[in-house]
Amino acid sequence: MQTIGIIGIGLAGLRAAAELRARGFTGTIVGWNAEGVPPYDRPPLSKELFGDFHHLLADDGLGDLDELAVDVCGEARTITRDGTWFVDGTPVDVLIIASGARPVQSIAGASTLYTLQDARALRASITPGSTVHVVGAGWIGMEVASVASAIGASVNVWEASQHFLDRTFHGTVDDIWGTWCEEAGVNVHLNQPYPGGNCDVLVQATGARPTVDFLPVGARTARGALQATSEGCVLDEEGTEIPSLYAAGDCADLGGLPGGHWTQALSDAGRLAACIMGESEPRPAPPEVFSTQFGHEITLIGEVPQADTGVREGLSIRWESGAFLGIDAPRETSRARKALRKQMAAAQTTAAIHAS
Ligand SMILES: Cc1cc2nc3c(=O)[nH]c(=O)nc-3n(C[C@H](O)[C@H](O)[C@H](O)COP(=O)(O)OP(=O)(O)OC[C@H]3O[C@@H](n4cnc5c(N)ncnc54)[C@H](O)[C@@H]3O)c2cc1C
Numbered sequence: 001m002q003t004i005g006i007i008g009i010g011l012a013g014l015r016a017a018a019e020l021r022a023r024g025f026t027g028t029i030v031g032w033n034a035e036g037v038p039p040y041d042r043p044p045l046s047k048e049l050f051g052d053f054h055h056l057l058a059d060d061g062l063g064d065l066d067e068l069a070v071d072v073c074g075e076a077r078t079i080t081r082d083g084t085w086f087v088d089g090t091p092v093d094v095l096i097i098a099s100g101a102r103p104v105q106s107i108a109g110a111s112t113l114y115t116l117q118d119a120r121a122l123r124a125s126i127t128p129g130s131t132v133h134v135v136g137a138g139w140i141g142m143e144v145a146s147v148a149s150a151i152g153a154s155v156n157v158w159e160a161s162q163h164f165l166d167r168t169f170h171g172t173v174d175d176i177w178g179t180w181c182e183e184a185g186v187n188v189h190l191n192q193p194y195p196g197g198n199c200d201v202l203v204q205a206t207g208a209r210p211t212v213d214f215l216p217v218g219a220r221t222a223r224g225a226l227q228a229t230s231e232g233c234v235l236d237e238e239g240t241e242i243p244s245l246y247a248a249g250d251c252a253d254l255g256g257l258p259g260g261h262w263t264q265a266l267s268d269a270g271r272l273a274a275c276i277m278g279e280s281e282p283r284p285a286p287p288e289v290f291s292t293q294f295g296h297e298i299t300l301i302g303e304v305p306q307a308d309t310g311v312r313e314g315l316s317i318r319w320e321s322g323a324f325l326g327i328d329a330p331r332e333t334s335r336a337r338k339a340l341r342k343q344m345a346a347a348q349t350t351a352a353i354h355a356s
Helices: 011-022 043-047 115-127 138-148 175-182 261-274 330-355
Strands: 004-005 028-032 068-074 079-081 084-087 090-092 094-097 102-104 131-135 154-158 187-189 201-204 208-209 224-230 231-233 241-247 251-253 289-294 296-301 310-312 316-319 323-328
Touching: 004 084, 004 090, 011 261, 043 115, 043 138, 043 289, 084 094, 084 241, 115 154, 115 201, 115 224, 131 138, 138 154, 138 175, 138 289, 175 187, 175 251, 224 241, 251 261, 261 289, 296 330, 316 330, 323 330
Parallel strands: 004 028, 004 094, 028 068, 094 241, 131 154, 131 201, 154 187, 224 251
Antiparallel strands: 079 084, 084 090, 102 208, 224 231, 231 241, 289 296, 296 323, 310 316, 316 323
């Protein structure tokens, strides 16, 4: 194995390069980076839209392309295979897809928030006193509503479903977010698709879709992501591993765990690097989402199943499945993370015993 190609040098792609080097890979790493800027962190784009939102991943100790000796090219367009993989004609022995996602943009004239460029444009257009309409009461929509209201914009949120953060919490947190919005003067219209109308700034925050259209192979999951094993090996339509093709981060769902989260991108990169280097798979990490809204630090550990029962602990919620929503509760959150990690490791051991 001489050359490893990585398409997409965001968090997952950068971490894959760092994990490979840390495990002793001394060959060539070629990275394709469509954005043409050094990799940066996306969560601050919404949470710190009116503060310091440009955080380089290198400054956070997550990897430096020069130190990792990654040869960087621009956008990858054509992938072919003829014994080995070719990216726009460049041969690579192993190919890693880490191409992330793109925001859904279906409303004419609406802005989205995914890139550094988007954040710069949005920051310039939202001002104190401006009227901002946010479509979508998911994580990013609510973060934008929170920061825009904090600088004195007049904010309306339109949400087609009946609940705040519906896809994550299935209607179990409406009172919490409802109170925060009321206190911040954010007008929320649940169960009301965006009706159109005049405003200064219109932001569409209705989710993102994996960017995998350039890849001619690989089965897709329901959300359009590449289907992969827990080690990151991409599967074909028959469920067979495609040789030397791996995926990580928002563009992939590894071992049935949906990607789309920061910590997932990190753990995916570690798992596929271990697999490529023939090492044992690191312990699985539970999915984790963090957010800052209306002055509160929010962490969700694990996934909340549809019909799960949750018990309130102050503002936080603990579900029977082990999922935990910590609001301004760092200690409890840390305990829940450890407990869920143990639960997942035990399940992995049991599965291994059954398989052998
Ligand atoms: C505003 C915002 C706030 C967020 N907040 C949170 C949060 O609070 N908590 C959380 O858990 N997650 C959050 N996320 C999600 C988190 O940032 C992502 O899960 C993470 O960035 C995924 O990393 P990735 O490397 O898989 O994808 P990306 O960061 O999308 O990187 C993929 C890169 O691949 C590039 N690319 C795509 N196609 C090609 C190609 N053909 N050739 C070359 N390059 C290509 C893209 O341009 C991009 O630079 C947030 C995301 C956004 C946008």
